[in-house]
Amino acid sequence: MASETMSLNVRIKLSAMMFFQFMLVAVFFVPLSAYLTNLKMTGTQMAWILSSMALGCIGSPLVGMIADRHFASQKVLAVLNLLTGVLLVGSGIVTSPAPVFIMLLLAMLCYMPTWGLTSAIAMSHSPSDKFPQIRVFGSIGWVAAGLFSLVAIKVFKVEVFDGTAIPMYCGAAVAVVGALNALILPHTPPPAKGQPASPIDALGLRSLSLMKDFKFSLLILGTLIATIPFAAYWSYCSAFLKDQGFKYLTVTMGWGQFVEMFFMLLVPVALKFMGLKWTMVAGLVAMLVRYLAFMLGVSYSIDALYFTGILVHGIIFGFFYVGGQIYIDRKAPKEMKAQAQGLIFLVSFGVGLLIGNFVNGALLEYGVAKGDPKNYHLMWTVSAIVTAVLVVLFALLFNDPVAARGGETLAVGETDAPAEDPAADEAKGDDGE
Numbered sequence: 001m002a003s004e005t006m007s008l009n010v011r012i013k014l015s016a017m018m019f020f021q022f023m024l025v026a027v028f029f030v031p032l033s034a035y036l037t038n039l040k041m042t043g044t045q046m047a048w049i050l051s052s053m054a055l056g057c058i059g060s061p062l063v064g065m066i067a068d069r070h071f072a073s074q075k076v077l078a079v080l081n082l083l084t085g086v087l088l089v090g091s092g093i094v095t096s097p098a099p100v101f102i103m104l105l106l107a108m109l110c111y112m113p114t115w116g117l118t119s120a121i122a123m124s125h126s127p128s129d130k131f132p133q134i135r136v137f138g139s140i141g142w143v144a145a146g147l148f149s150l151v152a153i154k155v156f157k158v159e160v161f162d163g164t165a166i167p168m169y170c171g172a173a174v175a176v177v178g179a180l181n182a183l184i185l186p187h188t189p190p191p192a193k194g195q196p197a198s199p200i201d202a203l204g205l206r207s208l209s210l211m212k213d214f215k216f217s218l219l220i221l222g223t224l225i226a227t228i229p230f231a232a233y234w235s236y237c238s239a240f241l242k243d244q245g246f247k248y249l250t251v252t253m254g255w256g257q258f259v260e261m262f263f264m265l266l267v268p269v270a271l272k273f274m275g276l277k278w279t280m281v282a283g284l285v286a287m288l289v290r291y292l293a294f295m296l297g298v299s300y301s302i303d304a305l306y307f308t309g310i311l312v313h314g315i316i317f318g319f320f321y322v323g324g325q326i327y328i329d330r331k332a333p334k335e336m337k338a339q340a341q342g343l344i345f346l347v348s349f350g351v352g353l354l355i356g357n358f359v360n361g362a363l364l365e366y367g368v369a370k371g372d373p374k375n376y377h378l379m380w381t382v383s384a385i386v387t388a389v390l391v392v393l394f395a396l397l398f399n400d401p402v403a404a405r406g407g408e409t410l411a412v413g414e415t416d417a418p419a420e421d422p423a424a425d426e427a428k429g430d431d432g433e
Contacts, residue, residue: 010186014122015137017077017185020178021118023141024081025111026257027148028088028171029053030250031162033239036100038163045097047361049104050235054357056108057350060342061207063113068339069190073121078182080117083110085175092168111175112349116341121188123329123337131329132322136264139257139314145174146254162238162249191335207332207339215400216331220347222398223324224355226284226390227348229291229383230316231356233309236364240294240376244306253310260314267318267326276323277398283320284391286312291384298377321348330402 036046063080067073087107094100122134148170149161156166211217238249246252270279290309297305324344332340363379 010125011134013181013185014125014134016181017118017121017178018135018138019141019144020174020181021081021114021141022138023145024084024171024174024178025053026142026145026250026254027174028167030145030253031149031167031238033236034163034242034249035165035167037239037242039095039097039100041097043361043365045101047357049097049101051354051357052101052104052108053112054350054352054354055105056110056112057346057348057353059109060113060116060346060350061339063117063342065206065339065342067117067120067188067190068335068337069193069195071190073117073124073188073190074182074185077114077117077121077185078179080110080114081175081179081182083107084114085172085179088168088172088175092165092172095165112345113342115349116343116345119325119329119341120337121185123341124188125186130268131326132264132267132318135322136261139260139264139317142257143254143261146248146251149248149250163242167250191337195335207336207343210332210336210340213331213400215398215402218394218398219324219327219400220344222390222394223321223344223348224352225386226287226320227352228356228359229386230287231353232360232379232383233290233294233313234353235357236360236379237310241306243376244303255307256310256313259311260317263314264318264322267322270319271323271326276327276402277394277400279319280323280327280398281391281394283316283318283323284387284394286315286319288384288387288391290316291380291387295377295380295384298380324348327400327402 033046033050036049041049063076067076084107087103087110091100091103091107094103119131119135123131126134148167152161152166152170153159158164158166161167211220237253241249241252267279270282274282290312293305293308293312296302297309325341328340328344329337360379360383363382364375366375366378
């Protein structure tokens with residue numbers, strides 16, 4: 001079992017991993033809806049293409065199973081990043097709706113599983129409550145992605161970066177660098193290597209056995225529902241800001257990740273003083289603030305409120321989504337951790353984002369049918385209502401002792417899964433890895 005502390009060398013390598021992994025997607029995905037608008041895509045075509053990320057999460061549990069049982073995680077990460085880079089180049093070359101969708105879908109089937117995989121790698125070499133200190137470099141990478149729009153204008157001698165295919169090529173370059181970096185990461189062997197695999201394992205769905213626990217199920221279902229309004233910001237905000245007259249979309253939205261860097265570092269403090277449950281509730285409250293700000297901003301044409309909605313992104317992502325990852329790490333047995341992390345990403349940025357893209361796209365098209373082609377007010381209002389309901393439900397029902405506990409450190413690989421949990425019972429014979 002790994003030690004409870006990290007060497008400086010390991011910390012640097014894991015931090016670089018997060019930096020490149022999230023810079024990769026931020027470079028091209030943030031301005032994607034604006035690019036699709038410039039290609040004259042319809043609302044339905046945009047919804048499908050923007051959902052390539054969500055559909056890409058389908059592969060997360062399967063990749064988690066591969067890393068849990070067959071190959072070292074860092075090698076799996078290197079291969080996935082390299083494939084992502086090649087496919088992003090193809091995504092930038094084609095311009096018709098169907099080819100763009102196919103290329104981006106293939107790219108995201110390779111890329112999206114890396115979110116759960118990088119989390120599992122980081123938590124394999126550090127205590128879970130120290131994870132935010134490593135994950136914060138993903139936020140730094142996201143912010144740094146905004147600099148591409150400024151540098152690329154000079155390098156490629158173009159007047160506009162956002163809304164073009166150039167971000168695709170920049171993302172491909174970062175993917176190749178991420179693949180090379182993965183080869184120097186700490187060795188992370190498959191913890192369940194040699195164990196027999198059933199069809200459930202082959203699909204990476206063994207972690208579904210954890211759903212027998214009501215509180216675990218509440219976390220999964222709550223995250224699914226929360227990502228539906230989250231998709232309104234994630235997928236449509238660049239198009240929204242473009243319609244409001246903003247020019248540097250990646251830079252503008254990058255302020256959310258800039259503030260996220262600081263809030264990510266506050267997650268361990270919040271865990272210590274508030275416990276995991278109330279830390280996650282605080283993240284949902286911040287999400288509610290976002291949509292109320294956007295709703296009022298549209299109603300009264302107050303640009304400052306848009307920045308309020310952007311700047312609370314760090315609390316939302318750090319406290320709620322990263323908080324959920326920490327809960328998963330505490331709850332899942334060690335030989336199921338990568339699959340469990342893949343499951344939470346499948347549910348949130350897979351199913352939740354997919355549903356959210358089409359629900360929010362339908363709300364926008366409803367505005368068009370009513371003669372208002374920029375009916376964002378309805379989308380932000382519905383998002384605020386859904387989030388308000390989730391705040392109440394989590395505050396009342398999410399009472400797992402694992403979530404109530406603060407930020408004290410467990411040994412790496414130790415689980416809080418109770419002995420009576422079926423998944424934990426199944427794992428008992430394998431702790432000598």
